[in-house]
Amino acid sequence: MLNQASVFQEQFVPADIVHREDEVTTISNALRPIHSHGNPEVTFLFGPTGVGKTCVAKHTVNELEADLSDVDAQYVNCWQDYTRFGVLYKLLEGIDAHGTVHRQSTPKDELFNRLREQLSRPYVVILDEVDQLAEDHVLYDLYRIPEISLICIANRKDDVFPTLDTRVRSRLETGLELQFDRYSQSELVDILSGRVNEGLTAGVVTDDQLRRVAELASGDARVAIGTLRAAANAAHQSNATRITDAMITQGVPEARQRVEKDGLDRLTDHQQELYYIVKDDGPIAPGELYATYSERVSDPRCKRTVRKYLRKIEQYGLLESDGQKRARTYDER
DNA sequence: CGTCCACAGGAATAAGTGGCGT
DNA sequence: ACGCCACTTATTCCTGTGGACG
Numbered sequence A: 001m002l003n004q005a006s007v008f009q010e011q012f013v014p015a016d017i018v019h020r021e022d023e024v025t026t027i028s029n030a031l032r033p034i035h036s037h038g039n040p041e042v043t044f045l046f047g048p049t050g051v052g053k054t055c056v057a058k059h060t061v062n063e064l065e066a067d068l069s070d071v072d073a074q075y076v077n078c079w080q081d082y083t084r085f086g087v088l089y090k091l092l093e094g095i096d097a098h099g100t101v102h103r104q105s106t107p108k109d110e111l112f113n114r115l116r117e118q119l120s121r122p123y124v125v126i127l128d129e130v131d132q133l134a135e136d137h138v139l140y141d142l143y144r145i146p147e148i149s150l151i152c153i154a155n156r157k158d159d160v161f162p163t164l165d166t167r168v169r170s171r172l173e174t175g176l177e178l179q180f181d182r183y184s185q186s187e188l189v190d191i192l193s194g195r196v197n198e199g200l201t202a203g204v205v206t207d208d209q210l211r212r213v214a215e216l217a218s219g220d221a222r223v224a225i226g227t228l229r230a231a232a233n234a235a236h237q238s239n240a241t242r243i244t245d246a247m248i249t250q251g252v253p254e255a256r257q258r259v260e261k262d263g264l265d266r267l268t269d270h271q272q273e274l275y276y277i278v279k280d281d282g283p284i285a286p287g288e289l290y291a292t293y294s295e296r297v298s299d300p301r302c303k304r305t306v307r308k309y310l311r312k313i314e315q316y317g318l319l320e321s322d323g324q325k326r327a328r329t330y331d332e333r
Numbered sequence B: 001c002g003t004c005c006a007c008a009g010g011a012a013t014a015a016g017t018g019g020c021g022t
Numbered sequence C: 001a002c003g004c005c006a007c008t009t010a011t012t013c014c015t016g017t018g019g020a021c022g
Helices: A021-030 A031-037 A053-067 A085-094 A110-118 A137-144 A159-161 A165-173 A186-199 A207-217 A221-237 A247-265 A269-281 A286-296 A303-315
Strands: A044-045 A072-077 A125-130 A148-154 A176-179 A319-322 A329-332
Touching: A021 A031, A021 A044, A021 A053, A021 A159, A021 A176, A044 A053, A053 A125, A053 A148, A072 A085, A085 A110, A085 A125, A085 A137, A085 A221, A125 A329, A137 A148, A137 A165, A137 A186, A176 A319, A186 A221, A221 A247, A269 A303, A269 A329, A286 A303, A303 A319
Parallel strands: A044 A148, A044 A176, A072 A125, A125 A148
Antiparallel strands: A319 A329
């Protein structure tokens, strides 16, 4: 019944993008100067998780690569490569020019210079989760290289721009900004249908069931597809020929946990403790949160450090804060 | 409506880590 | 083995500020 499990994987990029045609066109147009040896403005994609930002970016770049033979492209997730070094190295890797580089012994601008020298043709760079970039000025570095076209992805505009150096910001703010919103239920159904047609044997899941999955995912394609994957796996393992409603109901928490766990894995014990306090007791005021936290752990970190943790957890999309200063409350997302 | 203070977040500083060449 | 260097993480200190409260 599972013909092609890969279509349910996180990083899968479908050949046909549904319900994001306008976005694909807009980004395509933004990249158009590449055809005539110009250099495009920076493109920003904003929106919550599971709304297709990464997918659309990758798809559009794939199309461009298929169109033009003399163009390079590289995808960088700034979660993994969050330093200037990491990003530059990844970009050199993308054009097979990384050679031998030692983290410490390589002079500061060696990587940058090497990248600039090696580039002879357009290089489209997708910077995903760009708000996680610890060293912003690398954005400015890349901006200065004429061959490089940037597509930057982040959850919220406010996560990116306020932290940027003003000089960097003023350059980047002139770029194109695209806001992605949550999918509607029927849009999610269409997305799911596409995957089902490719990945599953006909008749394994009904249209009604897909509607149910879409409804439970509340606009998040990541959760929707994850739910379907979990249900399909459950059916596969029990040698069933069809997905049952129970499998779907069971798949939802599984998919959500997976999304949650993704972020949680990146947190330290202290950060996880904070997350669980907020999850259990939220919405919770800063003072109370810190009091509870210092009770629960044996060696509490100072307040300043806890504030840094909370900011980080919030950026992971696990928590959200509301209000300013004394009136602020932390709550689960 | 003014004062106060809990809070956010920047900067400087200290302590710890890991890879490197010698 | 050793020190060096780049870099990370936590702490202390500090400033600005918005909401609470008299």
